Amino acid sequence: MGMDRRRPPESHLPLRPVEFQVLLSLATGDRHGYRIIQDAEDRGERIDVGTLYRALARLSDREWIRPAGRDPEDDRRNSYALTEYGLEVARAEAARLESLTQAARRGGLLPEVAR
């Protein structure tokens, strides 16, 4: 597990769509799986449950995230936290997404106005 913690974060890009959704949710704070799906829905995205829980296992193995105990309010929930390295990967992917978005704007796929 986590055998590549020292690789430069950018070497993992592009991330799978689900993977970034997970890291993005956890960037705000610790979350359990089902909650991550709800976060994604709030952003207008859909994550399949099977895809999610397998992604959580995968990202744990890579040590981009780590288990952060059970929720005291509902002990079915096992929540996760971003690791330091996971945060770096998330930032790298966010930067990539931003430059892609700008490229899309230059390509006429988005209105010039911007935010």
Added chain:
Amino acid sequence: MGMDRRRPPESHLPLRPVEFQVLLSLATGDRHGYRIIQDAEDRGERIDVGTLYRALARLSDREWIRPAGRDPEDDRRNSYALTEYGLEVARAEAARLESLTQAARRGGLLPEVAR
């Protein structure tokens, strides 16, 4: 082939990373495969050749792109063009990418400044 041309473009999101790279390149003008790889490199992205040519076949089947003849300057090159529907899918994905980028900014993964 292309049996789902009438499905709302957003129903295909999120796109695979390669797929958007292809659509983005073609948004600027007709391109042949190898050129699409070079475009991606100019943006700092890497596309595997095997992944690219299979993606081109796939996107042709879906009619998001269509063959646009051979390059008169080098007849090895078979170039592709975006279809109307492919453009709509590309716009939808670009919009999704933009809102994701903004979510990443809110989550502290990107500097506030932007613009």
Added chain:
DNA sequence: ACCGATATATGCGTTACACATATATGTGCG
């Protein structure tokens, strides 16, 4: 006690992936 929503997990068949290899043609240069 019951029922729908929440929560995690895995089986399964299909698709997409990275990496390697194959084949052929264009380009520059001595």
Added chain:
DNA sequence: CGCACATATATGTGTAACGCATATATCGGT
């Protein structure tokens, strides 16, 4: 011309990830 190297497309192969379905269990409200 001849030859090397870059360009260009394509596919074989094993592995990883995917969507969809199903399983199991607990929580919250009535």
